[in-house]
Amino acid sequence: MTEQLVFEKMERDPLHERVHRELRAAIIAARFEPGQKLTVRAISSAFGVSTMPVRAAFARLAAEKAVTALANGTISIPLLTREQFDELIELRMLLEGIATEKAARVISGEEIEALQQIAGELHEAAQANDADAYLRLNQQFKFTVFKAARAPALEDLIERLWLQIGPFMRHYAADIRGQLDTDRYDAVIAALRRADGRTARAAMEEDVAGGAAFLKRVAVFAETSAEPPAGK
Amino acid sequence: MTEQLVFEKMERDPLHERVHRELRAAIIAARFEPGQKLTVRAISSAFGVSTMPVRAAFARLAAEKAVTALANGTISIPLLTREQFDELIELRMLLEGIATEKAARVISGEEIEALQQIAGELHEAAQANDADAYLRLNQQFKFTVFKAARAPALEDLIERLWLQIGPFMRHYAADIRGQLDTDRYDAVIAALRRADGRTARAAMEEDVAGGAAFLKRVAVFAETSAEPPAGK
DNA sequence: TAAGCTATTTTGTGATCACTAATCTAGTCA
DNA sequence: TGACTAGATTAGTGATCACAAAATAGCTTA
Structure with a gap:
């Protein structure tokens, strides 16, 4: 053989x-x-x-x-109206919240370890005011949680929402000093560790809402959905 | 000029x-x-x-x-495991329920008219035991409701779920006599008409759950997600 | 000067060809 | 008889060519 x-x-x-x-x-x-x-x-x-x-x-x-x-x-390149942006945020809060709650029930020790690691780097990025690294790590943190929910279809929907809202993220880089709050990540980890889905979900939803509120202040939106997309 | x-x-x-x-x-x-x-x-x-x-x-x-x-x-052509199917159904119940609840708040008279019309045809299809027509009209009915919610991103997610679960729908045609219950559509319309989002949502969720339960009895599933898809 | 028309360019779309790597098929040897 | 292997086929992938429609630029004219 x-x-x-x-x-x-x-x-x-x-x-x-x-x-x-x-x-x-x-x-x-x-x-x-x-x-x-x-x-x-x-x-x-x-x-x-x-x-x-x-x-x-x-x-x-x-x-x-x-x-x-x-x-x-x-x-x-897509242009979002305020209404479209709001809807995407609403859906992200809903689905990311649910994914986090699911994750709390089945997340493994290794995954919590990984989250802890990312949270540490997030803290460093926040102190260094490195918006790019912060955004990247934030995404990594969240999708580590979502993956831990063992719900691939749900994760897929969330990813789709991120893709659509992605272009607006750059406005974060504009002026974000002091806005970077890493406490929420510790709160999520703590809640996940004791399988407290409700609290973890709330913290995750708050993170989405907070980010969205900031974006709505600094981002530029389309007046109206000028030219509707083709096809179905 | x-x-x-x-x-x-x-x-x-x-x-x-x-x-x-x-x-x-x-x-x-x-x-x-x-x-x-x-x-x-x-x-x-x-x-x-x-x-x-x-x-x-x-x-x-x-x-x-x-x-x-x-x-x-x-x-x-996709092959679904039971777990994947269950997750898609769970998400459909959630999102279709939410869309229906939203629709109850903003649906127009014309749209309710249209629903009434489709419900009538659904009744005929059920009596004639025409599974194909029933499935087509059922889809038409639901997406009329979803469109009435004025939440395009939400509608898009729901459509994505339908696409993934679509191939399984044919098992409906197998043996569905007597399973065709058109009362739920009337219940949805009545609830929408009086802007009772809670009731409309419950009826819609029940419809998804009922259909899924039937499918789980007659459909054939993959033992395991044999060959995982490529790319990301 | 501004509006309208024309000619040129650009763009999406479709077809065809070429290449490499799987995949299948015989055929052969132990 | 069964497993390995070499040859033939088929697959996806990429490049190039062709064409019609749309966009643009430039010119003309009122």
Whole structure:
């Protein structure tokens, strides 16, 4: 019998996935102007690839609603109205709250360890006023909790909401000094540790609400949903 | 000044959208075997088009999780485990309930009229034991309610859940005689008419739960999530 | 100067070709 | 007879070409 050779995962990584990942990251990091139009050829030449991977990535991003497909097929960076923003926040509070409550019942010790670790780094980022790191760690913390809920479909819905609201996150970087409150993370961890779902949920909801309130003050919104997206 | 000519909407309908629409309908109607692999070339020759529109449609469907993308990029019809099914149902009850409660506050007279009309046809379909028509009308009824909630992001999440659970709906057709209860629709309409969100929500949740209970008896599930999907 | 028309460019869309890596199929050897 | 292997097939992925419609720029005209 041939010996069992265990290799690292094959790292299959097609171009269209790489393009998708990078575009997605760029959108969340708000490296595009809201309302800006993205053309296949421009992006493909920027990546140094043909149009094919970009077209595939666009199709995926549009289905995820990370970008908006105009009526004529043009892709543009989403622009949110206040109403749309409010609805997304309301849904995030609901679903993230539920996920946190679920997590409290089934989270493992290792996962709580990981949360503790991230919370420590969050504290450092807050003291250093490093908004970028703070946002990244905040996302990491939250999705560690959501993953601990063992509810993949729920996690998927939450991720979808994050994608849609992502472009607005950059407004955090504007002026956030002193706004960074890391106590809530400790509260979440403490509640999760004693399986107190109710309290953990409340803390998580408060975090979403607080962030949203800040964003609503500094973000710029669309007057009205000017050009409705195409297709169904 | 040239006279204002008003034309019907331009009906721009690219091939890849048509393919997407048809494939999506076929999946929901369960015209594919769960687990079945779909190849780009097979589908494209079946539609009589090149591979391009099919590739675009596949990318969209995969992002919508209406199909599963295997690790090597192959597209296959989703197979649900009992746990996955239960989670989707739980989320549907939650979100559809909330949407119904919202609708109760803002639904218009015309929309209630439309619901009444659909409920009438549902009654006929039930008496005729026409499962196909019943399912179609049931979907139409529900999404009329959801649309009335004026919460597009919420409606979008619900639609996503329907897409994932869609392939299982065909098991309804198996043996559903006498199971078709149209009273609930009247109850929903009555509650909506008097803006009684609580009652409307309860009736809608009951409908989801009832349908799910029936499906769990007759549907076939995957033993385990055999091959996990690729990408993120 | 501003509005309207035309020509050019750009863009999305679809088809076709090429390449590599799985996958399946025989065929062979122990 | 069963397992391994080499050849053939089929798969996804990427690039390039072609075309029509939309957007833009530039020119003309009132």
